[in-house]
Amino acid sequence: MPDAPAPKPASGPRRAMERLGLLRPIDLALHLPLRYEDETRLTPLRQARHGETIQFEGVVVSNHIETRRRRQLLVSLRDDAGDSVQLRFLNFYPSQQKQMAEGARLRVRGELRSGLFGREMVHPQVKPVDADTPLASALTPVYPAGAGLPQVYLRKAIAAALPRAPLDELLPAALLPRTLPPLRQALEFLHHPAPNVSLATLEDHSHPAWQRLKFEELLAQQLSQLQSKALRAQHRAPVLRGTALVERLLAALPFELTGAQRRVGEEIAADLASEHPTHRLLQGDVGSGKTVVAALAACVCIDAGWQCALMAPTELLAEQHLRKLVGWLEPLGVRVAWITGSVKGKKREALLAQAASGEAQLVVGTHAVIEDKVQFAQLGLAIVDEQHRFGVAQRLALRRKLAERGLEPHLLMMSATPIPRTLAMSYYADLEVSTLDELPPGRSPIVTKVFALAKRDEVIERIAHEIGQGKQSYWVCPLIEESEESDLQAATATHAELAELLGDDRVGLLHGRMKAEEKAAVMARFSSGELPLLVATTVIEVGVDVPNASLMVIEHAERFGLAQLHQLRGRVGRGSAASVCVLLYNGPLSESGRERLKAMAETTDGFEIARRDLAIRGPGEFMGHRQSGADLLRFADLEDDAPLLVAARALAPKLLAQHPAAAQAHVQRWLGGRAELMKA
Numbered sequence: 001m002p003d004a005p006a007p008k009p010a011s012g013p014r015r016a017m018e019r020l021g022l023l024r025p026i027d028l029a030l031h032l033p034l035r036y037e038d039e040t041r042l043t044p045l046r047q048a049r050h051g052e053t054i055q056f057e058g059v060v061v062s063n064h065i066e067t068r069r070r071r072q073l074l075v076s077l078r079d080d081a082g083d084s085v086q087l088r089f090l091n092f093y094p095s096q097q098k099q100m101a102e103g104a105r106l107r108v109r110g111e112l113r114s115g116l117f118g119r120e121m122v123h124p125q126v127k128p129v130d131a132d133t134p135l136a137s138a139l140t141p142v143y144p145a146g147a148g149l150p151q152v153y154l155r156k157a158i159a160a161a162l163p164r165a166p167l168d169e170l171l172p173a174a175l176l177p178r179t180l181p182p183l184r185q186a187l188e189f190l191h192h193p194a195p196n197v198s199l200a201t202l203e204d205h206s207h208p209a210w211q212r213l214k215f216e217e218l219l220a221q222q223l224s225q226l227q228s229k230a231l232r233a234q235h236r237a238p239v240l241r242g243t244a245l246v247e248r249l250l251a252a253l254p255f256e257l258t259g260a261q262r263r264v265g266e267e268i269a270a271d272l273a274s275e276h277p278t279h280r281l282l283q284g285d286v287g288s289g290k291t292v293v294a295a296l297a298a299c300v301c302i303d304a305g306w307q308c309a310l311m312a313p314t315e316l317l318a319e320q321h322l323r324k325l326v327g328w329l330e331p332l333g334v335r336v337a338w339i340t341g342s343v344k345g346k347k348r349e350a351l352l353a354q355a356a357s358g359e360a361q362l363v364v365g366t367h368a369v370i371e372d373k374v375q376f377a378q379l380g381l382a383i384v385d386e387q388h389r390f391g392v393a394q395r396l397a398l399r400r401k402l403a404e405r406g407l408e409p410h411l412l413m414m415s416a417t418p419i420p421r422t423l424a425m426s427y428y429a430d431l432e433v434s435t436l437d438e439l440p441p442g443r444s445p446i447v448t449k450v451f452a453l454a455k456r457d458e459v460i461e462r463i464a465h466e467i468g469q470g471k472q473s474y475w476v477c478p479l480i481e482e483s484e485e486s487d488l489q490a491a492t493a494t495h496a497e498l499a500e501l502l503g504d505d506r507v508g509l510l511h512g513r514m515k516a517e518e519k520a521a522v523m524a525r526f527s528s529g530e531l532p533l534l535v536a537t538t539v540i541e542v543g544v545d546v547p548n549a550s551l552m553v554i555e556h557a558e559r560f561g562l563a564q565l566h567q568l569r570g571r572v573g574r575g576s577a578a579s580v581c582v583l584l585y586n587g588p589l590s591e592s593g594r595e596r597l598k599a600m601a602e603t604t605d606g607f608e609i610a611r612r613d614l615a616i617r618g619p620g621e622f623m624g625h626r627q628s629g630a631d632l633l634r635f636a637d638l639e640d641d642a643p644l645l646v647a648a649r650a651l652a653p654k655l656l657a658q659h660p661a662a663a664q665a666h667v668q669r670w671l672g673g674r675a676e677l678m679k680a
């Protein structure tokens with residue numbers, strides 16, 4: 001018997017649909033219109049932009065054939081608001097000219113352009129109307145589609161898929177907010193809206209049908225995070241309790257803790273005493289004193305006889321933590337080990353052995369510390385700075401560290417990018433969140449000034465003056481990945497220029513290409529006050545702490561993101577001296593560039609900065625690296641849909657408790673394979 005013919009590979013529009021991931025009926029059902037074409041919508045001319053295709057109605061005020069350059073019919077039309085446009089026809093029939101006689105009322109559809117003699121439309125569609133001709137009403141969906149996928153084809157495919165898509169109601173109606181329609185009805189409506197619906201509510205996604213869809217998605221996200229938290233509650237962690245070392249550290253510190261530090265310290269101590277692994281996010285503005293809180297947590301863990309690991313995303317940052325922690329903890333007899341990629345050979349082996357035997361009580365390093373090679377005798381607590389870069393894979397690796405003993409370490413993540421409450425609620429439904437909302441006393445606010453690059457020489461004079469007064473300054477040069485080489489040259493050139501002006505031995509240079517020891521040596525000279533000026537690339541972005549530095553210049557500030565500018569600026573204003581941050585920009589500025597610099601000039605509050613950043617960029621981009629949570633949201637917007645998020649957050653635990661099967665089916669339908677990502 002001949003073989004059955006192989007299925008024909010998809011071609012043409014079907015291929016194009018597959019490329020968009022539109023494979024199953026449910027995929028098509030969830031492929032929603034970008035906008036709708038409204039055959040009935042009339043746009044007053046004064047509201048239309050050039051390049052836009054519009055429909056309007058007007059009365060012919062003149063009509064003549066021009067023959068000077070080429071033969072063409074020119075018809076001038078005025079709309080009801082008194083605005084005019086010229087219609088131009090290069091080929092025309094005499095009957096057309098008659099149809100568009102002076103005084104005739106026409107409905108015209110075409111692209112508005114800016115012509116030689118003002119606004120014009122070339123070869124528009126024209127229909128004569130009586131003032132009372134009813135407009136045919138229908139909203140035609142316009143879908144996102146790539147090349148080779150005609151709208152008509154896609155519309156047909158979606159219409160055919162809708163009845164077959166599994167859209168049965170999974171959620172008990174009694175638990176749903178009453179304003180939301182059933183899911184199937186909502187989707188049918190979004191694909192084929194009733195003609196009398198307000199287009200605005202459809203297009204700004206505030207219509208109840210849209211709300212239902214966003215609610216579904218937010219609920220799935222909440223459920224999945226709660227499930228991962230519940231899973232953690234089934235795991236066991238070492239119970240860490242200890243106060244003696246904490247008390248000794250507090251007695252040795254040169255300052256009193258702030259109220260916020262004390263409160264957060266207690267929250268963390270309560271976590272550590274739990275027999276289940278806790279994941280907590282410690283967020284606090286730049287300079288709010290997170291490191292000492294981390295040190296206190298480490299003390300509890302070490303006092304209880306367990307090891308603690310502290311990890312930072314870069315060596316420079318890890319090194320900064322190390323210096324502080326060694327300064328605080330070694331005098332108390334704590335044994336600290338330093339493990340990074342640049343520690344090699346015999347020394348590295350010795351340190352690895354100390355971690356493996358338990359001799360090292362605190363291990364500080366980059367994220368390399370949780371790589372499989374570093375073994376711990378008994379890791380009780382992992383502290384991770386800048387959690388955005390601590391992804392799912394790392395969390396899983398951490399879990400494996402103690403797996404053979406059936407125990408999982410506690411995890412404390414620190415972030416200097418505080419995020420607004422609504423975002424935190426959604427993003428971190430699986431985490432506990434502590435916030436340091438108080439700065440240590442005695443800080444003077446930072447004054448931020450924005451200048452055009454033309455003022456550069458004046459700024460340099462100002463620096464020379466500050467140096468004369470015994471103050472320290474940073475000069476930050478941008479580093480952009482695509483052209484690292486040339487940016488590096490810029491930093492080196494700026495360094496040479498300033499060194500020549502101010503003295504060779506007074507200006508340091510710090511950039512990413514330097515060896516770790518070289519970087520550490522320059523930092524040490526700057527920290528000790530020996531170097532009054534440090535020219536640096538963004539390697540100093542996070543964690544660098546030199547309280548005596550009181551002036552920062554950021555060159556080409558327009559190239560930086562808002563959160564990054566705030567981080568950089570946070571390197572000054574850490575002592576009691578009044579500090580200044582100068583943002584030098586090279587215009588002309590883009591809209592968002594101007595917004596960013598304005599925000600920096602107007603506020604130093606990290607939460608406000610985060611809010612503005614969100615407004616400028618939107619949450620997807622804002623959260624960047626984390627692979628779960630908001631990145632997975634297709635329909636909902638965490639800021640705009642905060643009320644829905646609150647409702648979803650309230651419903652999720654009820655659903656899990658009362659209807660676990662429905663909850664599971666819901667997560668599966670919405671997240672499918674992606675649910676795994678969120679479990680970590």
Ligand SMILES: Nc1ncnc2c1ncn2[C@@H]1O[C@H](COP(=O)(O)OP(=O)(O)OP(=O)(O)O)[C@@H](O)[C@H]1O
Nearest residue numbers: 255256257258286287288289290291292416440543
């Ligand atoms: N309660 C306090 N009183 C006075 N100074 C404090 C207090 N807590 C911390 N400091 C000091 O404030 C400075 C900033 O602290 P730390 O480096 O921990 O901030 P941070 O929150 O990690 O900031 P960043 O995220 O910007 O690095 C340090 O010099 C630290 O010693």
